[in-house]
Amino acid sequence: MRIWNRYLRMIVKPFFEIYRRLCPLKYARFMGVNFGENCHFYGPIDWGTEPWLINIGNNVYITNNCKFVNHDGGTLIFRKDIPDLEITKPITIGNDVYIGTDTFVMMGVNIGNNVVIGARSLITKDVPDNSVAAGHPARVIKTTTEYLEKLKMESIHLGHLKGKEKDDALREYYKYKK
Numbered sequence: 001m002r003i004w005n006r007y008l009r010m011i012v013k014p015f016f017e018i019y020r021r022l023c024p025l026k027y028a029r030f031m032g033v034n035f036g037e038n039c040h041f042y043g044p045i046d047w048g049t050e051p052w053l054i055n056i057g058n059n060v061y062i063t064n065n066c067k068f069v070n071h072d073g074g075t076l077i078f079r080k081d082i083p084d085l086e087i088t089k090p091i092t093i094g095n096d097v098y099i100g101t102d103t104f105v106m107m108g109v110n111i112g113n114n115v116v117i118g119a120r121s122l123i124t125k126d127v128p129d130n131s132v133a134a135g136h137p138a139r140v141i142k143t144t145t146e147y148l149e150k151l152k153m154e155s156i157h158l159g160h161l162k163g164k165e166k167d168d169a170l171r172e173y174y175k176y177k178k
Contacts, residue, residue, distance in 0.1 A: 057095035
C-alpha cells in the first residue's frame with residue numbers, strides 16, 4: 001500500500017503543478033480560494049495549507065511566485081506539551097488590488113481596497129485602503145493618488161495595446177532593432 005501511494009503522488013503532483021501554471025484561476029478555485037470577478041493570477045502562486053481561508057475581492061492582480069501563509073507552524077514544537085495548540089487566521093484582500101512578484105502575505109492580514117503591493121514585499125500587518133506598500137516587512141510608502149500622479153508623468157502611453165502590436169510599439173519607442 002505504501003509503494004502505491006508513492007506512485008500515485010508521482011503522477012498526481014506533476015499534474016497539479018501543470019494545472020497550477022496553465023489554469024491559475026481554476027486551480028485557485030479548486031484549492032478553495034474565494035475570489036470575486038475580474039481577478040488575474042499570473043504564474044505559480046502558493047496558496048498555503050488553508051486556501052479556503054483566503055478571501056479576495058474584485059479586480060485583483062496577483063503575480064508570479066506570491067505565497068500566502070495562514071498559520072504559524074512554530075506551534076508544532078510545543079504540541080507535545082499542548083496538543084491542541086493552533087494559530088491559524090484568514091487573509092482578506094479587498095477590491096482593486098495589485099500584488100507584485102514574490103510577495104509573502106502572512107496570516108491574519110487584511111489588505112484594503114485600491115492598494116498596490118510592491119514586488120518582494122513581506123506583508124505582516126494590515127494595509128489600509130488607497131495605499132502603496134512595499135518592503136521587508138512592508139510599510140505604506142505613499143497613497144495610490146500619489147502613485148497615479150507619478151505614473152501619469154512617466155507613462156509612455158502604450159498600455160492600451162496588446163501582444164505583438166504592443167511589442168512593435170515598444171521596439172519603435174525605444175529604437176530597438178531586431
